[in-house]
Amino acid sequence: MAHDHQHNHNHHDHTDLKNIKLAFFINVAFTLIEIVGGFLTNSIAILSDAVHDLGDSLSLGLAWYFQKMAKRGSDKSFSYGYKRFSLLGAVINSIVLIVGSIFVLSAAIPRIFHPQAAHAGGMFFLAIVGILANGAAVFRLNKGHSINEKVVSLHMLEDVLGWTAILIGSVVMYFFDVPIIDPIMSIAIAIFVLSNVYKNLRQTLHIILQGIPEEVDMTEIATRIQKLEGVEDVHDLHVWTVDGTYNVLTVHVVLSNALAMERLAELKSEIRETLHEEGIEHVTIEFETANEKCSFEKCCQ
Numbered sequence: 424m425a426h427d428h429q430h431n432h433n434h435h436d437h438t439d440l441k442n443i444k445l446a447f448f449i450n451v452a453f454t455l456i457e458i459v460g461g462f463l464t465n466s467i468a469i470l471s472d473a474v475h476d477l478g479d480s481l482s483l484g485l486a487w488y489f490q491k492m493a494k495r496g497s498d499k500s501f502s503y504g505y506k507r508f509s510l511l512g513a514v515i516n517s518i519v520l521i522v523g524s525i526f527v528l529s530a531a532i533p534r535i536f537h538p539q540a541a542h543a544g545g546m547f548f549l550a551i552v553g554i555l556a557n558g559a560a561v562f563r564l565n566k567g568h569s570i571n572e573k574v575v576s577l578h579m580l581e582d583v584l585g586w587t588a589i590l591i592g593s594v595v596m597y598f599f600d601v602p603i604i605d606p607i608m609s610i611a612i613a614i615f616v617l618s619n620v621y622k623n624l625r626q627t628l629h630i631i632l633q634g635i636p637e638e639v640d641m642t643e644i645a646t647r648i649q650k651l652e653g654v655e656d657v658h659d660l661h662v663w664t665v666d667g668t669y670n671v672l673t674v675h676v677v678l679s680n681a682l683a684m685e686r687l688a689e690l691k692s693e694i695r696e697t698l699h700e701e702g703i704e705h706v707t708i709e710f711e712t713a714n715e716k717c718s719f720e721k722c723c724q
Contacts, residue, residue, distance in 0.1 A: 464545035534606035546593035553586035633663040
């Protein structure tokens with residue numbers, strides 16, 4: 424079972440890296456298309472989105488680099504390996520999204536008071552291509568597991584929503600003289616993106632600060648370990664996650680009676696299997712007897 428899980432985990436890692444790479448190249452290509460298309464259609468919305476995507480391309484490149492670095496194993500510098508480097512990419516991506524959204528707001532708000540006409544037909548064509556390409560990328564990224572990939576997915580989702588706004592705006596502006604619709608939808612999208620950035624950034628910081636993973640129930644874990652034969656009590660239980668998917672646990676297990684080494688090995692295997700079912704990947708166990716004083720002053724309180 425452990426071998427199968429490791430195989431699946433490695434497969435997920437490879438898929439995540441491939442998806443981020445795909446998102447990077449799509450974003451770079453569409454940045455170039457947007458710059459040319461923005462000038463040809465005289466669309467400030469498209470040009471503003473092109474500038475925003477330049478920042479996206481930079482952050483996606485960093486995400487690709489950090490996600491690739493995260494595959495490296497442990498060494499003398501990082502005993503847990505480089506998994507947490509993917510979080511650094513997620514933080515940078517979030518910052519770029521915040522800056523980009525503020526830029527969009529600064530460009531869109533003045534257009535509410537001073538709207539400008541644009542080539543609706545050209546905007547419509549670019550929007551169709553943008554929705555199809557970026558939508559395909561979002562579909563792939565949504566299947567990912569890393570936080571870094573989720574943040575990258577938000578980049579691409581923002582682009583899909585942006586192109587959808589341009590599509591709707593181009594259709595309305597083609598039939599009616601209401602260019603103010605475009606900046607209004609741009610503002611709505613920027614607010615949506617900022618709210619999602621907040622959620623992802625909060626989750627990332629929770630991991631960096633070694634908070635308990637949301638999917639882990641500490642009480643349930645302690646209860647399941649205590650139910651095992653030969654276990655009297657559990658204390659000094661700590662759980663955190665390295666990168667949002669690789670969970671780590673340390674625990675002191677108090678034994679009912681002194682056990683032989685063979686039985687201790689069996690009990691340790693039972694505990695690891697139990698914790699694996701609870702989503703714990705890395706476990707450190709310390710056994711104690713009932714009358715033994717805990718080596719940590721606060722762990723038994």
